[in-house]
Amino acid sequence: MPTRSDDDALAPYDAVLLLSFGGPEAPDEVMPFLRRVTAGRDVPEERLQEVATHYHHFGGASPINGQNRQLIAAMQAELTRRGSTVPVLWGNRNSEPFVTDTLREARAQGHLRICVVVTSAYSSYSGCRQYREDLAAATEELGLAAVDLDIDKVRPYALHPGFIAVNTEHLVESVGALDAADLPTTRLLFVTHSVPEAMDDTSGPGDGDGNLYVEQHLRAGHLITQGLAERTGVTLEQELVFCSRSGSPRTPWLEPDVNDRIEELAAEGVTAVVLAPIGFVSDHMEVVNDLDREARETADRLGVRFVRVPTAGTHPLFVEALVDLLQERAAQARGEVVIPAQADDGDMRPSTCDPGCCPNLRAALPALCGRD
Template identity: 50%
Template structure:
């Protein structure tokens, strides 16, 4: 029996991003479809993509992750082909599922490149899966897809963040290093979405775990820390999670903060929200303030994170076989379920079919 039985493939499901200047506006049209945003506004919104040649790093990072997973699987005797589908750009999820069906895949385990629970980070992907299966008609109707659980507190996600934070602290001058604040950063959400999910609680739990790990590594107790947000969009009248990292840096610098390390716990790789919102905008804000600033690396293709994905696949496979594996999870919030409960992280606009859940 295969180590991953009953699964015969792994599907990596992600957001997608443009890979050239001509892709930017069509990509943003996909992201904002149904919201009535004029093309002129999308050109303005896409300005930060054009600063990077119209290329989002996320697709390249997913290719690198798949390559690392293939090597890891081969070393550990895990014979499981890996497919990749995106929500908003090529390779589109519907096309990937059609190819999987053509290749004879019958049951696949799904890894989403979002570690936390929220509508946009979980249910919307489950809606994408349902829509893509439906789009394939008879060819994909019998394809079974099982998502791995939310993995925000898996040691293979948390421990690389601890290491990268310690490394970022090490780049600061010794005169400010021990008093530098850990400014944890994640993607902001409308409050209506945050309040209907454990998104904030999960982040707060990981802030605590990473801060404790940094304290053990550096011997510095009671280091200041904060949870901030980036990448807010939408009308100003709509309340979103705050504070924005730029606003936070300005406020704390005015209060005498000697240095800051941005810790991007909300992201699994250095994609656009990281390279623009943190490496470009937040870094420029800190420079203008004269505030020493460093940014910790995301987990990316860290071997511990790659091994964590393998562990999550095998854990999900064991449960699919009716076994009771011991999950690796560090927070006190409890292990998230493989199958989402009814009403979890609801769609604020309309109820839609969603796979991998009880509703």
């Protein structure tokens, strides 16, 4: 049985689970991975083959698993620094180690009270509730083997001060690479993963307000540009753009696409673009392919200078923010009164969700770590 002191800052939890999307790590894993990702969505085989070329361009491996290993090591080191002995486990939705296997092994090792961090900062079905569905499906598959597992999840953290701080830090450093003469004709593009418009419309509270996915990005972008101006005196015109659109062409997705927008900006006289992928916590395939390769090629073709801002990755400010969130959730589990940290005074997302929050528009599936 694992040992954990009752005065551990993460009590009552005896394990942390980093839950992520997953990705292939060899060429022969690419198509099985893509079929798991698109299961039940009627995506044509030719589309899967087209997406597979993105992975094969990088040797058939997504960078996400390696980055998650680094993040787990950094989180474990930060927990140790704070005096916690709770281990950080790892589970994925679409590739090994699968979350079901991780939970099975955790229980076998005596870890029964688990706090989950997902590698997505924003509120939406794909960024939050779907991970809760993954946890519910895993416990259902485990059956009696999961009957004594108690699993909670930290809240969405797009507006946590640490996440804003590290993105601001990286933007300040990236803008510093530009000449002062370039700034008047430079556009700052905050980039995130496109989702169907209907998914954004239903993101957030179940009272019909919705659109929290886009709203959180806009608020984060505002805070980051505000930080840039305060630290450097530089004010850049900024906007939110999207990448990695997929699915049926008949389904409306969030726009503008980053490549289309670079084309338009070049025609308007913009000479440099700074791409800040604030919608991603690390350099996923959507970043290294869709931005570092495709968007850069678009900018180069148009003669537009291209600067790509790093993602949060394993920056100490980000790692500290994730551990802060774990300690916040642990304090809530102990019944303590907690004032969560937030970088603005906007709507604070809870660690548990009411029914109807960021619903699954394709099927009604149970979701763990919430009130539904």
